[in-house]
Amino acid sequence: MQSAGNSKKSKNRDPMASLRRFIMIMAEKKRLNPQNAIAVFDAILQHSGGKGISDEELAAMFGFSQSEVRKILRILYDNGLAKYRRGRHPETGATRYFWYIDLSSVNVVLVSRKREVVRKLKEKLKYEEENEFYYCPNHPLKKYTFDEAFSLNFQCPKCGHVLEQVDNSARIEILREIIRRLEEEIKEDEAKIRAS
Ligand SMILES: [Zn+2]
Structure with missing residues (x-):
């Protein structure tokens, strides 16, 4: 009883856990797979130290459709969780968007x-x-x-x-x-x- 109460308390105090719960709720509201939304969020988080990660790379990484990835990115962007910078495709020179998470x-x-x-x-x-x-x-x-x-x-x-x-x-x-x-x-x- 005591330990269960404590673990629940510490779970609530973990900001990343509560953030993930929030992302899952937002994904469900938009009829998206909540686990996929978390996968995309975590992948962006891992790539946030460098130039970020493009939506094409995210789609390829998990085998999700680009439209699903874009819908997930939209949720993260609309809630102020993800940002992007504009870049160029290394070969074609086409405009690409590289996503990252600004922890502050x-x-x-x-x-x-x-x-x-x-x-x-x-x-x-x-x-x-x-x-x-x-x-x-x-x-x-x-x-x-x-x-x-x-x-x-x-x-x-x-x-x-x-x-x-x-x-x-x-x-x-x-x-x-x-x-x-x-x-x-x-x-x-x-x-x-x-x-x-
Ligand atoms: Zn009665």
Whole structure:
């Protein structure tokens, strides 16, 4: 129990792990294979020290279609994770784009992701604080708002049991604690970015 909690905590603190999760979610939203998106991201990361890597090279490296690679690059670019510089094909002289990852901008992206999470958690917290919820002891997974419970005459629609009020104080405490921790992390991250 103790070790599981700790490993989860350290996983959350690993910025690259949370970045990869974010990339996978964005890829899924665009109906792309999340693992392929991670493969492309990692390959660009490895080549970021030199001149970068072109989309043709990325497609050839994994056997992905160029259109898939371009869609993945688009996601990385739109989220400020990847950048490109223009170059020339060594033989044909045609314009090529060489992609690379700027780690300082990646840190900025991570902080803004965390800020977004904090904003959503605060909305959730406000909702929990301002609303009463009801449940049926026989069907505890379903929660009703006050309005819903009122329109049901405070009776479970499935079994008729009287609906009882949910004690959401523990949930509120947990939300407050997560928000507090994230805000602390953001402060630390911002100090690191300023120092770099
Ligand atoms: Zn019930």
